[in-house]
Amino acid sequence: MAKLVSLAEGVAQLVHDGDVVALEGFTHLIPFAAGHEIIRQGRRDLTLVRMTPDVIYDQLIGAGCARRLVFSWGGNPGVGSLHRFRDAVQHAWPRPLELEEHSHAGMANRYVAGASGLPFAVLRGYTGTDLPRHTTNIRPITCPFTGETLTAVPALRPDVTVVHAQRADRNGNVQMWGITGVQKEAVLAAHRSLVTVEEIVDEWEPVPGQVVLPGWAVTAVAEVPGGAHPSYAHGYSVRDNDFYRDWDAVSRHRDTFRAWLDEHVHRAGAAA
């Protein structure tokens, strides 16, 4: 059964320097609070994995937690580019960032292979693009039945996956609904998992379209109300689109970013 822990305990026990860490959540249910805790605990040399490294990874990269990024789309959705990500790639600030770049279809299938206990996934993808030239983890493969050439990508097996969900019960069974993205696959692909939830309840009502992660498949659960903000938790909160728009100005310069980090991550943690 998953252990019920505080956020600080969960991050301290499950996320280590040098780990391969996936924080998933496709626009919805992004584990921002857990990302901030990783920054506060000063994790370094992480390989960060995420299909859509948006604002949360901009913050982790800008804070110097990452050595390497494995991803398929790095932007601020509907707003523009990620300035901390750009600064790291273009100017190695605050430190160099290695990239391993894929498409969404490739990343999704890599998680599926990891969750399935397979060494690789096969898909129709990447053909004719320049991605295989730069990402050695994209290789052609011949179908043994038809002779057709397809594309293979290796399984993703993060050391730890962190996701946010709506609810858990006291046995650590996790319930999420709405846009559930690739969270289930990312948790099942990982060696360890930490799930933050809006609330821990004695018993939950079923919800249409829900995804349930059984407690015995999850390492730890932490109750963190609002832990997805400025992303959202369907049924609990709405996406704070203003925050995403405002992030463009906050993150554009190193000093405004540092000031934001001090006020909203470091000092917020000290107050908690």
Place this chain on the structure above:
Amino acid sequence: MADWTADEMMTVAAARQLRDGTACFVGIGLPSTAANLARATHAPNLVLIYESGCLGAKPDRLPLSIGDGVLADTADAVVSVPEVFNYWLQPGRIDVGFLGAAQLDRYGNINTTVVGGDYDTPKVRLPGAGGAPEIAASCGEVVVIVRQDLRTFTERVDFVTSVGYGTGPGDRERLGLRGGGPRVVITDLGVLEPDPVTRELTLTHLHPGVTREQARAATGWDLAVAEAPAATAPPTAHELAVLRALEATKSDRRRQ
């Protein structure tokens, strides 16, 4: 003076390309605006598919991201991200892929990855591929919406993120890409369509008030122009009213 902007003309012209009853894979930004305009005007049964897993979304306001709650609330089905790519896009179930571009070449190849320098030390690092490579490969056809200027319409794209017609006729077939490729490119100046034989993008329509010289001057290669480019019909009052009402839902910052 026309009482509409070049961007409005572009969005209206793009919306008109979407046929009622078809399924359309929608990227965020200009494609999402145009697809929602189409659904609110001539194509009420257009099926909007967002890569967040929302199939048949019917938003009453423009989402800022591909995963806004309004998309899940109004969708026929919400599926996982592996499912949207593996079960819906990959087998060719989606009629139209609707994409933007940072750079585009004469064969409709798209770059959204890096500009300038080289891959490891680019001048500008862009967001990257997202769903686009497989959308461009597997949808029945692709509609591109992009502003036309020398920075964007380049002789060669610095990085091929999504394949149009590759280096010319036969390339898609040789690569085994199953979808038809770019059918039309809508810009703020006009409409380009691939030549049926050479596959090279050819200017076939000019928006009202735009000259072929303007279009050629905004293109980084020797732009092919149809013998007599047609004039795009200007936006109707209805199209403009609906578009502006949609845009207003986006700028109403406190609403979502």
